[in-house]
Amino acid sequence: MGEEPTTNLTVAKLKALCVLNDLSASGKKAELLGRLLEAGVDKETLGIEVFDEKTSTFQAASPEETSLEPEAEVDTDAEGETAAEDEPVMLSLEDDDTMDNVPLPASDEDDKEAGQAGGEDDDVLEAEILEADLVDDEDLDTSEEADEQQEVPLPETSSSNPSPSKRSEKDAMTLLEMVRRPQAIAVMLTVLLLGAGGWYYVNNQLEPFTADSLRYGDSMGYMITxxxxxxxxxxxxxxTDRLDDPPNYCKIRLTFQGExxxxxxxxxxxxxxxxxxDDRLGAVKIRGGQGMSWLAxxxxxxxxxxxxxxxxxxPIASKCSDFTTDTTTGQADLTLTSWKELREQVVLATELDFAATLxxxxxxxxxxTYGVGGIFGDLEELSPGLGMVIAPVELTDFFGNAYITKDATGTSSGWEWRVTGSEKIGSTNMWKVTASHRDVRDFCLGYATMTMWLDADSPWAARQTVDVAISSSEASQSSCSAWQQRGVDAVLPEGELELHHTFERTTLSRGIKAIELGxxxxxRPQANDLNPDDDELVNxxxxxTHLPDNSTVRQHPLDEAMDCIDEFSGVASGAVTALDNDGYVWRAVDKQNGTSTEWNLSWxxxxxxxxxxxxxxxxxxAETLACEFIAKGTFDESVSHNRDSIPKxxxxxxxxxxxxxxxxxPALTGPAALFDNNGPHESTSMGYLVVVPGTGFGIDFSDLLDxxxxxxxxxxxQWQDGTKDRSFSLLADASDGRLIGWTSLSTEELG
Known part of the structure; x- marks a missing residue:
């Protein structure tokens, strides 16, 4: 006929036939059918169309012909009764036909009493067998529709003994008949025990899956070890440079565990x-870096x-010691919150709240922080996705619609992942996935790897190990090219940064409403609502010579303070000469000091x-401006002069x-913030920083990126609040006014 054979059996039944015929039960329906045909299983048993000589047409195999083993012709004795001792043992799926009610076997005494009763109709206990049928996913939709369209009547009970119908010679044995016969029990136990249980294998092998979408209200508890x-x-x-009196540490170690x-x-x-x-019920409002309200x-x-x-x-003798240490023990609570915008699915903001006692x-x-940032700061600018190591991976965010099965591979946010196989965690079989961060490897920055164990019931990784090491040491660059080594030297600070830990699930609770992204x-804010107009920008x-500043809420703004420069020609001639020619101020910061303002300018x-x-x-x-010189200095590291790279x-x-x-x-105004209703607090200072390619301080990407x-x-x-030392810092992008992030810190010595 030139077409692939088809069968009316389900995948589950084909798998059962494979198990009983000592064949592999993996693969799709067509593969299972082909495997059974190659093993010699007849077409009638497989439910394949066969040629009917009476009608000269192809007919589907009858339900009786779909038993697991074809029944041989049976002999009958002189009275036409089947010889029980010659009857073969049969295993039947019996999914289409309702089993006949079979009376329990009567004992000899019961037979005698029945004979004495002269044929009276006594009530006979009936055993009704409820069968568990193997159901394939392909049958679920049709079976559910049938259930909705047809009401199934409750089974009727009868006090009389029904006369059992005569079983056809090709009928398979019922489960009740099997249990009554010792040889049937032996066969059934053999099937269950082979390969750790044939039926168990069919129903419990680890199935591939696509990651389930997160739902509003989902929650997973896990241990951190x-x-x-x-x-x-x-x-x-x-x-340590952010501390007033930083210790001379060359290395800091942190060990942690908890829940x-x-x-x-x-x-x-x-x-x-x-x-x-209320279509978007479940989402929350969050303000982005421009101060506009979004749903996330x-x-x-x-x-x-x-x-x-x-x-x-x-350090000891110019080397960092592994033994001479200051050790502080304590506990800490951290809450990491992130907001992902519904439409574009980008992270609008991330908040880290912490409380620790050391x-x-x-x-x-x-x-x-708004947008990219977080615990790895500038490293995430170079290698997006690196921040995934600090919390259990959200599977849909990482794998998307990828099919999780053995040897599946893919990429996500710079990570290259592969499903290496399955592994049992506790009592649950899970897929094991290894992932390596491509950019960290290719840029020769070190290594970043994750191993995850996944199951279909959890929207997060059920178990996750993390190993990250970022290093600029020569030992870690031994296999790097000269270009890569130059890139590492240009981008990374000297030293090492490592993070290792394990997450393991303890509890899981699922919400109801699925999250709909996109x-x-x-x-929803529009592009023209976010960025300033061109006429608001200055070039x-x-x-x-400096960024314009005509503040009306701060005393002595920068434009006014620059009038003092010419008065310092005798004590700061280098600065005066530079600014009178083509020089400019690339860093400026003020500090209020009573009725005066101090300015520190870098030129x-x-x-x-x-x-x-x-x-x-x-x-x-109305008064005469008074200018007072305090100090001056030069920079040891080179600073680039590049007017063309200064943005509007x-x-x-x-x-x-x-x-x-x-x-x-709203978080920036208040007693514990930067501003009050009239302007900056007296202890608040403001400044700006211009960075152009080639500047020799901080982390500079100009050697790698254009x-x-x-x-x-x-x-x-910075201020004192009772017994607490408090600080609040903020950073914004001057090109569009976008808030990059802010931090608030409180420190208190306990009695």
């Missing part, structure tokens, strides 16, 4: 006040560390000579006005 974090050399200074909960917030109707319907999915990770021990290592000092605070909603890099000349000038300004307005930006006072808008950024310059505005405040 074997946690360790290490930072050395310049990575240490990135932390955590990953969850998806189920937003209420109050979050949809700007919506015309809120993900929360609550981490409680029962062990949170920090060790600081000191020895006799209590720390608490918040770090809030959907729009009412009053001071062409021939200006660069066209020949890349660079230095700084510190002075004080008072008076002004908003003036400093325009950014200040945006940040003070408590409708856009980047233009950038201008950022920073606002900082």
């Amino acid at each position: 074997e946690g360790s974090f290490l930072a050395s050399e310049e990575y240490v200074s990135l932390v 955590s909960t990953a969850s998806i917030t189920e937003g209420t109707g109050a979050e949809l006040s700007t919506q015309s319907s 999915v809120e993900s929360v990770n609550d981490m409680s560390f029962s062990q949170f021990d920090v060790s600081g290592h000191y 020895s006799a000092t209590a720390y608490e605070g918040t770090a809030f 959907k729009t909603y009412d009053n 001071w890099g062409v021939d200006g 660069v000349d066209s020949d890349t000579t660079a230095g700084w000038l510190h002075f004080s300004v008072s008076g002004g307005g 930006v908003l003036p400093l006072h325009a950014i200040e006005t945006r940040l003070m808008d408590d409708q856009r950024f 980047t233009s310059g950038a201008t950022t505005v920073d606002v900082q405040r």
